Amino acid sequence: LHNYWLHYRYEGDDTALREKWAPKAQRVAREYLDLLEKGHDGRLHLPPMESPEYWRAGEDKMGLFADSSYNLALCRWLLTALLAVDPENEDATAWRAALDDLADPPLGEDGLMIGADQPVEASHRHYSHLVGFYPLHLEDLADPSRRDLLRRSLDHWLSVDDGEKLTGYSWTGAAAMFAALG
Numbered sequence: 001l002h003n004y005w006l007h008y009r010y011e012g013d014d015t016a017l018r019e020k021w022a023p024k025a026q027r028v029a030r031e032y033l034d035l036l037e038k039g040h041d042g043r044l045h046l047p048p049m050e051s052p053e054y055w056r057a058g059e060d061k062m063g064l065f066a067d068s069s070y071n072l073a074l075c076r077w078l079l080t081a082l083l084a085v086d087p088e089n090e091d092a093t094a095w096r097a098a099l100d101d102l103a104d105p106p107l108g109e110d111g112l113m114i115g116a117d118q119p120v121e122a123s124h125r126h127y128s129h130l131v132g133f134y135p136l137h138l139e140d141l142a143d144p145s146r147r148d149l150l151r152r153s154l155d156h157w158l159s160v161d162d163g164e165k166l167t168g169y170s171w172t173g174a175a176a177m178f179a180a181l182g
Helices: 002-011 014-035 069-085 092-101 144-163 168-180
Strands: 049-055 062-065
Touching: 002 014, 014 069, 014 092, 049 069, 069 092, 144 168
Parallel strands: none
Antiparallel strands: 049 062
């Protein structure tokens, strides 16, 4: 959905955004909204879900992580994009309410975490926990504290296990993030 959104935005095709992209995006948004649960903190949280290519230590399959940074970012971006495309939609009030109450991505001492109970502690090529930074561009880079958090998160991801699992895709993503940070 993000790639289609970028394509239609680049073309300046607002009709395609409303008529082709929005119906698909609305179906995905309904799925996310159905998953959200209000926590003891009053915020909306996601149940355990996968984060691309991240395994829990000692497991032979991808782990499930509550409030995965990846899915929180996708949910936040999707609702924001839907409101930009169709602010008068009958579901817009629900989208705004969800955005207002959506949990922030989990943070640890090394920066953004994979999920609420999972720091980045193993090298992996995918920067799923950083997807809100790049390519979704949800972060306010004018805020020095966010810039510091993002730099710390990026540096940590690249250094874990001396970056043994990083590949070409990792480096192009990292280059885009470093460029965004200047």
